[in-house]
Amino acid sequence: MTQRSLPDDRRPANEGPRAAARNRAALVAAAREVYAESGLTAPLSAIARRAGVGQGVLYRHFPDRAAVAIAVLEENVRQIERAAAADGADLAQVLGVLTWHQTESAAFVSVLHAEGEGSPSGIPAYALALSRRVERALRRLLPDGHRLAAEPDDLMIAVGMVSGAVTGPTREQRERRALAAWRLLGVEVGPVRPFEE
Amino acid sequence: MTQRSLPDDRRPANEGPRAAARNRAALVAAAREVYAESGLTAPLSAIARRAGVGQGVLYRHFPDRAAVAIAVLEENVRQIERAAAADGADLAQVLGVLTWHQTESAAFVSVLHAEGEGSPSGIPAYALALSRRVERALRRLLPDGHRLAAEPDDLMIAVGMVSGAVTGPTREQRERRALAAWRLLGVEVGPVRPFEE
Amino acid sequence: MTQRSLPDDRRPANEGPRAAARNRAALVAAAREVYAESGLTAPLSAIARRAGVGQGVLYRHFPDRAAVAIAVLEENVRQIERAAAADGADLAQVLGVLTWHQTESAAFVSVLHAEGEGSPSGIPAYALALSRRVERALRRLLPDGHRLAAEPDDLMIAVGMVSGAVTGPTREQRERRALAAWRLLGVEVGPVRPFEE
Amino acid sequence: MTQRSLPDDRRPANEGPRAAARNRAALVAAAREVYAESGLTAPLSAIARRAGVGQGVLYRHFPDRAAVAIAVLEENVRQIERAAAADGADLAQVLGVLTWHQTESAAFVSVLHAEGEGSPSGIPAYALALSRRVERALRRLLPDGHRLAAEPDDLMIAVGMVSGAVTGPTREQRERRALAAWRLLGVEVGPVRPFEE
DNA sequence: AATGAATGAGGATTCATTCAT
DNA sequence: GATGAATGAATCCTCATTCAT
Secondary structure, rough: OOOOOOOOOOOOOOOOOOOEEEEEEHHHHHHHHHHHHHOOOHHHHHHHHOOOOOOOHHHHHOOHHHHHHHHHHHHHHHOOOOHHOOOOOHHHHHHHHHHHHHHHOOHHHHOOOOOOOOOOOOHHHHHHHHHHHHHHHHOOOOOOOOOOOOOHHHHHHHHHHHHHOOOOOHHHHHHHHHHHHHHHOOOOOOOOOOOOO | OOOOOOOOHHOOOOOOHHHHHHHHHHHHHHHHHHHHHOOOOOOOOHHHHOOOOOHHHHHOOOOOOOHHHHHHHHHHHHHHHHHHHHOOOOOOHHHHHHHHHHHHOHHHHHHHHOOOOOOOOOOOOOOHHHHHHHHHHHHHOOOOOOHHHHHOOOOHHHHHHHHHOOOOOEEEHHHHHHHHHHHHHOOOOOOOOOOOO | OOOOOOEEEEEEEEOHHHHHHHHHHHHHHHHHHHHHHOOOOOOOHHHHHOOOOOOOHHHHOOHHHHHHHHHHHHHHHHHHHOEEEEEEEEHHHHHHHHHHHHOOOOHHHHHOOOOOOOOOOOOOHHHHHHHHHHHHHHHHHOOOHHHHHOOOOOOOOOOHHHHHHHOOHHHHHHHHHHHHHHHHHHHOOOOOOOOOO | OOOOOOOOOOOOOOOOHHHHHHHHHHHHHHHHHHHHHHOOOOOOHHHHHHHOOHHHHHHHOOOOOOHHHHHHHHHHHHHHHHHHHHHOOOHHHHHHHHHHHHHHHHHHHHHHHHHOOOOOOOOOOOHHHHHHHHHHHHOOOOOOHHHHOOOOOOHHHHHHHHHHHHHOOOHHHHHHHHHHHHHHHHOOOOOOOOOOO
């Protein structure tokens, strides 16, 4: 009742429902960028603005702040799962893909910490679920007798450790440090790159 | 308001500057607790409240949010430095102290990441300085031929790695994981405890 | 898209205008429920959703928020009018029907207040018109010499008074209080129930 | 950290703690006016603006929307209590004061409804408590054998009934209707005015 | 004629920071 | 020096309303 809109002729085009899917994708992409620049606590309005949509659209697609982050990170996890499911995949290759995501997205790193509560970014149990999916993908490829197969927790502890090593302003530097970390662990890693195909 | 004279030894302490120091200490202690509960992004007012002082006092002692965090972490670093400077200190012992702080204070973990920019907690270059001090303290005790002496970065990469492994709701769990991390690195660690004199 | 011809008596109903009427009815029914649960300020989207139609349909049928409420209340008023027009109707019976609506629909109560301005529900002059219709229906049955026939305003003031008495979480309690109110007014009321047929 | 303030020299005077009490009073007064004009659902920002204070001040003094309303209504109730406690007070006089508040403040009317839940204004159990206080004040003055002493609920039902009668754009009209309501109830009322001293 | 997405203004709430006392 | 109130910008979130399909 009180809401005033723009004069009827100065309203940006409404592209109709067709835009829905496009907008969602734009939001996820924007979120990825914004997270990279400003961290997981960046204002949601910044994400909407960068995606070129209104605030409401963001809320239509994602009920809360966590849902946005999950959508972003889910893509990363899915890529790792696909890499692990590919024909002839071996652990080193998949670790390369994982490492690529670790060096690419600071936000992804925090997922692999996966505690749950009180985090200011508000990502709760979801993160744990994503972390479990990464673990599942990796463990299937873990040969008996592998350095990380000794204790059940060792695999994900190692992943966390590499995350801890990944710091620095440029991706190149982060990659260098990640590789050093795997070397210190005595674990072989394939090429650090996104999974394609 | 007016001068009160009392026998010298029963004179009520000159509260002026003395109170200042006490307040500063209370603020740092309060910040440590608040950070542990709510993370580095907790409202400054919460810290002042818990310290039992007004907001203004906080600003008198610390110019900005980062300064508070630095003050907290500085204490951790100083303890590590003292541990390293103690008679007969060896690397394993000091790593034990370092590990204790890693498992105790989530905030401390982020310092050892020490990047600087866009972090939401706003800890800037200071963190780097603190990280350097930790490195200096450790490196003096690093024997030639030690696993972490091969490459210059390996030492602090390893420290970051252990930080990355430290997750979980209880300190006990975090300690367990930290020890697993050192084991995976093949590095010996002394008892995990604070440095006492 | 193309013409489908079927035997005359099995022709799928022309859904066009017929659906429109059905939708309108569904909206009014949904609004009644939503108002009961959440008050007159409930989001319009909630009404559309409960009616199982899109938001646009609501706007096609009702130009604004007030129109929806009016449509709901109009049904109540119409029932009272019908009760008053029925063969052999007397005042007590019709007051019983009126009272039923007062105890059934909190929204209806506000209509009988019928001021117009600043009300948050935005029901404007319409409410006044509805109130007038109720008055007209009742007054025709008001015998000379009735307690409420002394002053011209007394009739609707009394109605307002009963509305004011109608509070409480359950309809039963509201009915009890309404009856107490009529008793205090010394006015006889028939059975409290909707008008059927 | 991100908050930008005005240039240091263009900031409105901070009058210090002295203003606290004054501000609270200004807020309550502003709220009373705003409620009268726009109802209990008026934006809190409108209240702060009219009081000439920042939004934060409102939140400092009142934790939530309900608290503001309570503060306003509490003043009304207190006046009624004082009127009832005055030397030689009798029921008619106090009902006059009560009626004055009913005709003055639409918001006060809703308190006397005092249900509790789902109201959009969010005033919960508090309203009930206020209603009880009014009842207590009145009942002490209710003589045995009074029209409203027959049933325990009759007293407050009558009050609610008068509230229900109180409609209309001007106070004068509302008073006229309130008096008509008391007349229909056969209850004597003293002069309709605020309680002074 | 229906759908349901998009828009974006408005309102709630929080907190960093200043400053009179 | 300390206190704690005030300020107001920033952010979150919710709808009323429009409109492409």
